[in-house]
Amino acid sequence: MNRSITVITAISIVSIAISFTTFIIVYNYTSSSPALSSSNTQSATATKREFWLFDSDIPHFNETKMDMPHDVYSMPSMTVNKGDTVVIHFFNIEEPGGDNHSFTIYQPYNINVVLHPGQNKTITFTADHVGVFTYLCIFHYPTMRGQLVVMP
Numbered sequence: 001m002n003r004s005i006t007v008i009t010a011i012s013i014v015s016i017a018i019s020f021t022t023f024i025i026v027y028n029y030t031s032s033s034p035a036l037s038s039s040n041t042q043s044a045t046a047t048k049r050e051f052w053l054f055d056s057d058i059p060h061f062n063e064t065k066m067d068m069p070h071d072v073y074s075m076p077s078m079t080v081n082k083g084d085t086v087v088i089h090f091f092n093i094e095e096p097g098g099d100n101h102s103f104t105i106y107q108p109y110n111i112n113v114v115l116h117p118g119q120n121k122t123i124t125f126t127a128d129h130v131g132v133f134t135y136l137c138i139f140h141y142p143t144m145r146g147q148l149v150v151m152p
C-alpha cells in the first residue's frame, strides 16, 4: 500500500513538472508572436509611392544581330504595398522623329498610356490587387518590360 502511494506521488510530481515546462514554452512563444505581427501591420500602412520612369536603351546593342529592340525602361521593377497610391511620372525622352513608347499593364489594372517623343504623363492608380504584374511597352517587345510587385 505504501509503495503504490509513493509511485502515484512520483507520477504526480513528474506530471506537474511536464505541465509547468509546457506552460513556460507556450507562454514564451505566444508572448513573442504579437510583437512580430504588429510590426508587420505597421509596415503595410497605405501610402503614396512615386516613381520616375523613362525610356532607355542598352548601350552597344546590335538590334539586327540580336533581332530585338535595344529599348528598355529605366526601372525594371517597382515594389509597393496593397492599398498604396502609385504615382508614375512617365517620360518619352526620344528626340523628335524617334519612337513612341507605352506603359501598359493588362488585367486587372488595365492601364495603357502611349507617349510620342518628348511627351510625358503622370499615371495614378491604387494598388488594390496583390501579386506580380508585368508592365510593358507595346512597341518594344520583348526587351522593354518590368514588374510591378504589390505586396499584401
Ligand SMILES: [Cu+2]
Binding pocket: 055, 071, 099, 100, 101, 102, 137, 138, 139, 140, 144
Ligand atoms: Cu518602347
